[in-house]
Amino acid sequence: MPEGDSVYRQCKMLREALEGAVIESSDFRVPALATSDVSGRTVVAVVPRGKHILIRLSAAPNTEEMKSGAEPLTLHSHLMMDGTWRVFDRAHNDDAGHLGEPRTSGADAGRSGADARGPGRATSSSGRGGLQRSRPGASPYRPRGQARRGGSVRSAAESRTRISADVSVGQGSHTIRAILRTKDVEAVGFDVKDVRLVPTRLEDQELVGYLGPDILGPDWDLEKALERLNAQPDRAIGTALMDQRNLAGIGNVYRVEVLFMTRTNPWARVDSLPEGRLREIVVLAHKLLHLNKDRSMRSTVGQAPQGRPLFWAYGRDGQPCRRCGVQLKRGEIDDALLTVDPAPSRTAVQHLRTIAWCPRCQVAG
Template identity: 35%
Template structure:
């Protein structure tokens, strides 16, 4: 499940594979770009913005950006010339970019768009501060987080317009580490700046590796406190971890370690 750090890692992998190379062929397998031919384009940069990937190119006298979003199931894979593409079934391929040294294949990508680089903001300008971006701004992220005090904190954290990069895994883990129930109204969350700062540290700690851990352990089955651990004992108090739908996603939490403050107007679900 791609989150900000996974997308950051993917951007760096594409940077190593493509940047500096000249495309010898391109193959877009989505209707809106089906006739696009980027042959001869030079790949200038590969960057992430929250959960968005931006591949910047120079094609003739044009500076272009190829935008993609991984959502829940997208992925980019790099192969050597002649290497078998074995990552996923061929019908999931959305784009193929070839250089003399490598092939980059995008599987099940979403929101594919090719725009002039000067128009990137039309695709990512709505995003909040990027947790892994060079221009990370904790003060602005906190301001956005507390802007709607009646909103449930779990929903606010997932809103990429608030701060860009948090997915369901980090949402659950962050709230456990802060001892906050996912159903707490934002206005009742103690120290929202501390929440934002911890989110930044969590993603930064996992940047550069594919195994995500909030516990400090990279061993199988030991990487999370609550995420994916329904009915298993809490690592702090032993209470069974619970799982429940919240909005369009599922939430994992410990009902003992994460309690809605008395001042909140909403109650913690009992099941």
């Protein structure tokens, strides 16, 4: 499940592959950007902002275009639940050259796009440093709902239950929403949401200005985050932590883990917490995300054994508490209005999320 740490890794991967490169061609597969083209622009920066990815592009190089208002742009995307960016090395593509170019021979005649593409090499946002390439001859695309592990095919259900730092479900070409091609690589956004192009000068106004302090950002401000959380004292702490207007980057995994580790009931009101508890929660969240931002597999209990993630409570409902032995319970918490771009006028609706918690260690009050 993408959270602040996995967004950080995705941006690191994209930065290494794209920053300073000129876009040779682009392809946006969302209605609002169907006719948009950013070719000729240089990738100036790739910036994570909470759970948002901002790819900043230079002004269009053509003088006439500049006169018509082709100023520096920002390509925005949000991973939500299933989105991911991948980078493919064009130097190792087959004769088709790149995504979207049809093959014209053999059984592939008449096919186009990623479905027609032969073996390629992909880059994933691994935390083991540098760009990780897939093995030669490995197809970067699989039918949606299948993902490969150790030579066997896993079902979509197995993929979804595998808790990893990044999205593990195999992606198909029909889920592509954005492609940026440079001389050397193709960056492909699968199932990314809220894909938009806006003038860079309007980033705050139109994209991320409503967000609270970024928990992994260079401008992280603990006191401001605490101030925003305390501004709604009657709110459940479990919901307040997920509100990106308070602090940006925490998702369901870290919410469950931080509240368990601090013995905090998810439904406790912010103003009912013991003195100093709110600060303890936010400081711990900041520490955990920083510890995991460069790991390939997320873990909150030290180094994950044998490469498998390990958590105190997340995904463990029905199993014994690692601290007291009591069976962890499964609960639901309403994350109302926690959308990509929350509007104050929007009517509140229920957004129930499943959490695991310990009825003995996390007693309210």
